[in-house]
Amino acid sequence: MRNSKPILLVEDDNVDAMTVKRALKDLRVTNPLVHSANGEEAIGYLRNDANEKPCVILLDLNMPKMNGIEFLKVAKSDEMLKRIPAVVLTTSKDDRDKVESFELNVAGYIVKPVDYKKFVEAIRIVNLYWTLSELPSHEQENENAKLETHIAY
Amino acid sequence: MSRLKSILLLEDDVVDASTITQAIDDLKVKNELVHKTDGEQGLEYLRDPANEKPGLILLDLNMPKVNGIEFLQAIKADRRLKKIPVVVMTVSKYERDKFDTFGLGIAGYVVKPVDYATFLDSMNTIIQYWMLNDLVDREREVENAKL
Numbered sequence: 001m002r003n004s005k006p007i008l009l010v011e012d013d014n015v016d017a018m019t020v021k022r023a024l025k026d027l028r029v030t031n032p033l034v035h036s037a038n039g040e041e042a043i044g045y046l047r048n049d050a051n052e053k054p055c056v057i058l059l060d061l062n063m064p065k066m067n068g069i070e071f072l073k074v075a076k077s078d079e080m081l082k083r084i085p086a087v088v089l090t091t092s093k094d095d096r097d098k099v100e101s102f103e104l105n106v107a108g109y110i111v112k113p114v115d116y117k118k119f120v121e122a123i124r125i126v127n128l129y130w131t132l133s134e135l136p137s138h139e140q141e142n143e144n145a146k147l148e149t150h151i152a153y
Numbered sequence: 154m155s156r157l158k159s160i161l162l163l164e165d166d167v168v169d170a171s172t173i174t175q176a177i178d179d180l181k182v183k184n185e186l187v188h189k190t191d192g193e194q195g196l197e198y199l200r201d202p203a204n205e206k207p208g209l210i211l212l213d214l215n216m217p218k219v220n221g222i223e224f225l226q227a228i229k230a231d232r233r234l235k236k237i238p239v240v241v242m243t244v245s246k247y248e249r250d251k252f253d254t255f256g257l258g259i260a261g262y263v264v265k266p267v268d269y270a271t272f273l274d275s276m277n278t279i280i281q282y283w284m285l286n287d288l289v290d291r292e293r294e295v296e297n298a299k300l
Contacts, residue, residue, distance in 0.1 A: 076258070083255035098287060102236035105229075105258030111287045122285055129282035132275055133240075134262040136255040137248055 001055045001130050006032040008054035010042040010071060011089075012063040019116070020058065020089075023123040031055065039066030043074055046081050056130050057086040059106075061097055069097070072104040083136045087126060158208030159185040163195040163224065164242075165216040169265065173211065173242075176269075176276040184208065192219025196227055199234050209283050210239040212259075214250055222250075225257040238286075240279060 001007065007024070011017045017035050024033060034054065036042035043066070045051055057075075061068035068088060075081045085107035090097070093111055101109050110126070113119045160177070164170040170188055177186050187207065189195045196219065198204055210228075214221035221241065228234040240261035241254050251262055263279065266272045 082258075083252070085255070085260070093287065099236060102238065103232075105235075105260075107238070107260035108282070108285075109287050110285055125278075125281050125285050128278045129261065132261075132263055132278045134246075134251055134264060136251045 001029065001031045001127060002133065002135050003055050004031060005052055005055040006034045008042060008045065008057045009033055009035045010037075010039060010057060010063070010068070011035065011060040012037050013060070016060070016112070019119060020123070023116075023120045024127075026120055027124050027127060029123075029127050038063040039068065039071030039074070041065075042071060046075065046084075047078075053081075054084060055135055056107075057084055058089045058126075059086050061088060061090045061092050061101075069100050069104070072101065072106065076104050085130070085133075085135070157184070159187050159205060161195065161198065161207035161210045162186055162188045163190075163192060163210065163216065163221070164188065164213040165190045166213070169213070172269065172272060173276070176273050177280075179273060180277055180280055182280055191216045192221065192224030192227070195219070195224055199228065199237075200231075206234075206237060208237075210237055211279075212239050212241050214241060214243045214245055214254070222253055222257070225254060225259065229257050238283070 009017060009020055011020065021033055024031075034045065036045055042057070046053065059068045059071065066074075068090070072086060075084070075086065087108035087110065088101050088106050089110050089112055091112055098109055108126070110122055113122055162170060162173055164173065174186060174188070187198065189198055195210075199206065212221050212224065219227070221243070225239065228237070228239070235258075238260040240263060241259050242263050242265055243250065244265055246264055254262060261279070263275055266275055
């Protein structure tokens with residue numbers, strides 16, 4: 001990834017989460033991986049100022065409590081969170097899921113390959129792309145949020 | 154990205170546009186590259202029902218008439234266009250530009266490398282990433298629009 005900030009993985013399936021962890025390790029990606037088991041937990045993590053904001057969010061869609069689409073609706077309407085790129089990582093090939101995700105400004109929609117080698121290759125490309133792409137600085141966001149608060153007063 | 158969908162390039166600089174065209178060619182990318190020289194032309198192209206919607210938009214920021222930020226504001230407010238992923242390709246390293254464009258829902262921000270070998274590498278990464286992506290089929294889009 002472009003910086004050393006954590007990668008936030010939102011995934012309810014423990015086996016899938018382990019696979020992502022293993023792939024990142026095999027690819028020697030050094031960013032810490034933070035794992036939330038559903039959208040609600042992830043929003044809680046993201047809104048806690050004690051936690052460093054992630055560089056990228058890897059998002060499963062089919063999850064209990066708050067699913068991926070619901071998570072996107074909340075995150076993408078939150079001024080402090082909407083700039084963090086979210087990449088959908090799912091088994092769903094459903095066109096409605098794709099349309100809804102892209103309408104909610106996801107920065108990628110990847111159908112998880114079942115084969116581990118292909119999965120690692122997919123994660124390798126994701127890592128390469130998000131190393132190439134610049135990312136917004138959250139310090140700037142904080143500054144702007146402060147300014148906006150002052151203006152609101 | 155579907156193997157058949159086009160890539161829309163919005164770039165006013167002739168040299169930069171020909172470098173991208175050259176890179177797409179060198180990487181043997183089969184997708185058609187449609188080139189428009191400013192945001193206004195880009196919007197016209199996208200809103201003309203005779204043109205197939207592209208799978209990806211590569212967007213320069215500093216352009217005459219309608220610039221990159223204005224273009225993003227327009228397509229992200231348009232229900233039929235907002236789901237097309239946009240990757241910013243620019244020389245601008247300004248935090249403000251990154252902040253504003255990510256705020257408008259872009260799917261990547263690449264600062265154009267000066268030398269061609271590095272540029273080719275960057276284009277390769279962008280193409281590989283979007284080939285990996287499962288994008289919305291046009292047929293389905295048409296159906297959804299009808300609904």
